[in-house]
């Protein structure tokens with residue numbers, strides 16, 4: 094029967110195509126579509142105040158993404174970042190459009206209490222997840238804006254010692270929500286050996302505290318060149334960087350982006366001088382798609398699951414309270430009974446009052462009756478006594494009333 098084999102995986106039949114069908118063009122189709130739609134990428138910079146975060150962003154995308162907030166003389170310091178700001182730019186390279194967003198965070202470490210400085214940043218990252226989830230849940234999911242943070246450059250102060258407590262706390266709070274890329278800021282202030290030692294200690298600290306930083310993925314069957322490139326990039330982490338948004342002249346007369354010192358010029362774009370090029374390669378050229386994918390498939394997915402679980406639990410308990418019929422009936426019965434007993438008590442009170450009133454009325458009328466009865470009885474007794482007296486006098490032949498009768502009798506006798 095044709096339907097019997099449905100549950101069994103159909104065997105793969107390897108066949109040679111007899112002619113060109115066209116699906117070999119699929120990668121090109123995907124490519125064209127992605128190019129047409131453009132890419133969205135959001136990077137965030139985090140770290141203590143004055144470590145060159147804004148400067149690096151300008152250097153990285155070779156665009157004055159961060160114009161000075163007001164026209165400043167060239168020697169002036171850039172104003173401090175005081176709130177989480179995001180700046181978007183559409184950049185195009187060889188016909189590929191990239192909508193780049195940079196989230197600049199206020200430098201921390203300046204406050205008396207720096208314990209919670211990670212909190213607003215974590216909230217910002219999660220609110221972007223929230224907005225993505227909200228878009229995913231919409232009926233029309235055609236135009237989803239991906240504002241999730243795909244990479245977070247964590248700036249480490251070039252102390253040359255090891256990570257500070259605040260760095261560890263920060264990375265521990267953020268590493269499950271964002272691709273962390275640690276960088277050593279202002280590497281021009283350290284010597285080459287200083288940088289190598291510092292890197293080793295930072296990596297040891299990161300491993301010790303089980304902090305997950307972004308790892309370039311390694312695939313099987315990759316060609317040698319790609320593997321070598323991946324290893325090269327991985328070996329530079331944490332990237333020692335130098336940022337500069339102005340051009341200086343080298344002793345040989347070349348115009349380069351860099352920083353001039355009495356002892357020479359540090360070139361931003363020279364791999365011998367710093368890891369800036371490698372950082373850009375990782376962030377933009379090689380792993381942008383990996384960073385986006387990991388954000389979507391792992392970081393966002395984990396967050397979503399946690400969120401749904403916590404919401405589900407909360408939802409269940411409200412549903413239980415609202416819809417559970419026996420609990421609801423029980424509640425209603427208790428209310429009803431309370432109402433009944435209250436009514437009963439009121440009725441009893443009214444009844445007692447009425448009875449009392451009636452009783453006292455009855456008592457009163459009884460007393461009245463009794464008084465009347467007594468009065469009547471007394472009157473009757475008196476009447477009887479009078480009559481008996483009269484009878485006795487008649488019987489004894491004596492005049493009824495001596496004086497009157499005496500006069501009568503006298504007249505009678507005359």
Ligand code: GTP
Pocket residue numbers: 141142143144145146147148149170171172173174175198199200201278279280281282334335336337352
């Ligand atoms: P906040 O906005 O306060 O968080 O500062 P920020 O981290 O954005 O630093 P910003 O880019 O404003 O740079 C601070 C100062 O450091 C500026 O005077 C920069 O010129 C200087 N600076 C930036 N990058 C480097 C660097 O790589 N090396 C050196 N030596 N100085 C740098």
